[in-house]
Amino acid sequence: MGITKSQIFTDNQNDLAQFFKVLGHPARVAILQYISNQNACICNDLVEEIGLAQATISQHLKELKSIGLLNGEVEGKRMCYCINIERWIDIQNQLNSFFNKTKTNCC
Amino acid sequence: MGITKSQIFTDNQNDLAQFFKVLGHPARVAILQYISNQNACICNDLVEEIGLAQATISQHLKELKSIGLLNGEVEGKRMCYCINIERWIDIQNQLNSFFNKTKTNCC
DNA sequence: ATTATATATTGCAATATTACGATGTTAAAT
DNA sequence: ATTTAACATCGTAATATTGCAATATATAAT
Numbered sequence: 001m002g003i004t005k006s007q008i009f010t011d012n013q014n015d016l017a018q019f020f021k022v023l024g025h026p027a028r029v030a031i032l033q034y035i036s037n038q039n040a041c042i043c044n045d046l047v048e049e050i051g052l053a054q055a056t057i058s059q060h061l062k063e064l065k066s067i068g069l070l071n072g073e074v075e076g077k078r079m080c081y082c083i084n085i086e087r088w089i090d091i092q093n094q095l096n097s098f099f100n101k102t103k104t105n106c107c
Numbered sequence: 108m109g110i111t112k113s114q115i116f117t118d119n120q121n122d123l124a125q126f127f128k129v130l131g132h133p134a135r136v137a138i139l140q141y142i143s144n145q146n147a148c149i150c151n152d153l154v155e156e157i158g159l160a161q162a163t164i165s166q167h168l169k170e171l172k173s174i175g176l177l178n179g180e181v182e183g184k185r186m187c188y189c190i191n192i193e194r195w196i197d198i199q200n201q202l203n204s205f206f207n208k209t210k211t212n213c214c
Numbered sequence: 215a216t217t218a219t220a221t222a223t224t225g226c227a228a229t230a231t232t233a234c235g236a237t238g239t240t241a242a243a244t
Numbered sequence: 245a246t247t248t249a250a251c252a253t254c255g256t257a258a259t260a261t262t263g264c265a266a267t268a269t270a271t272a273a274t
Contacts, residue, residue, distance in 0.1 A: 003259055004232065008158045009133035013140070017133040024128030025262085026116035029205070033120070036209040043221060051115045053264050058222055060262095077220050077271045083209065092206040098136070099199040102143040102190065110229055111262065132232085150251060160234050165252055167232095184241045184250050 016098055019091050022067050027052060027060050032069070032083065041081045067091070123205055126198050129174050134159060134167050139176070139190065148188045174198070 006014050022028065030050055035041040043061065047054045061081060064070045068087040073080045113121050129135065137157055142148040150168065154161045168188060171177045175194040180187045 004132065004134075005159065006133060009137055013133040013136045016136050017131050019131075020127045020136075021131030024124050024126075024131040025111065026113060026120040026124040027111075027262095029120045029123050029127075030116055032209050033205075044219090052112065052262095054221075055223080055265075056263050062222085074271090077218095079221060088206070088209070092203070095202065095206075096199070098140075099195070099202075102139050102195070134232090151249090159232095161251075162235075162253080163233050169252085181241090184248090186251060 016094065019067060019095065022063050022069070025060070027056070028064055031057070031060055031064065035070075035081060035083055042078050043081065044078070123201065126174060126202065129170050129176070132167070134163075135171055138164070138167055138171065142177075142188060142190055149185050150188065151185070 009017075027050060031046060034046060034049055038045070043054070043057060046057050046061075050057060052060075061070060061072070065072060068084055069091065071082050071084045073082070116124075130139075134157060138153060141153060141156055145152070150161070150164060153164050153168075157164060159167075168177060168179070172179060175191055176198065178189050178191045180189070
């Protein structure tokens with residue numbers, strides 16, 4: 001078996017888990033940190049900066065795009081990947097809401 | 108090869124990714140939400156509530172314990188799993204710090 | 215048109231995760 | 245001491261993820 005049983009959870013639980021999951025890889029954390037520290041954000045820079053193959057970086061970027069965290073714009077023969085601030089804040093709010101609602105203790 | 112190259116990332120990046128990863132499964136999100144809504148938090152309740160086998164719930168609890176999010180106390184022949192509030196707040200702060208530091212845009 | 219550059223996609227091997235039945239372990243109840 | 249109840253661990257099958265070489269695509273430069 002082994003496949004996640006998404007159907008037994010709520011949409012909210014699946015969505016939260018999906019955000020967490022995409023952020024749950026050090027390369028993707030590093031990519032977001034690096035992009036936020038640059039004024040230009042170019043995939044090839046990331047390959048040198050992070051030390052993974054170009055194909056691997058491209059896949060990680062795709063996953064970050066899949067939850068709307070990154071916007072990609074074509075800039076000549078380069079891609080400019082940027083953090084989507086609205087989405088970023090939206091996800092931060094959803095995660096904080098989860099954290100704040102789940103603070104109750106029992107013991 | 109497929110194994111995560113942890114050694115090329117900073118401790119902070121690996122730690123952040125580890126927190127996100129543990130929270131990146133709907134069963135673990137659901138477990139945390141359920142425990143926070145109960146006054147008693149008992150593994151057997153979770154099996155019925157969540158709808159996964161006892162062995163599976165036990166494994167998910169172990170992962171939540173591994174990052175210190177849950178405390179488990181023996182209570183007779185039962186276990187009382189509780190959210191570790193200090194750790195919970197600590198992790199929330201670390202994640203918020205990551206989110207706030209990574210808000211800069213470039214495009 | 216051809217070549218060079220930048221990024222995406224494909225295919226695949228190695229590894230990790232998810233889930234659960236079966237079996238251990240531990241403590242209360244009889 | 246045996247039985248029962250609650251949970252943990254082991255073993256294993258199914259699936260997902262990670263990473264990269266090879267290849268495809270798309271634009272800029274010549």
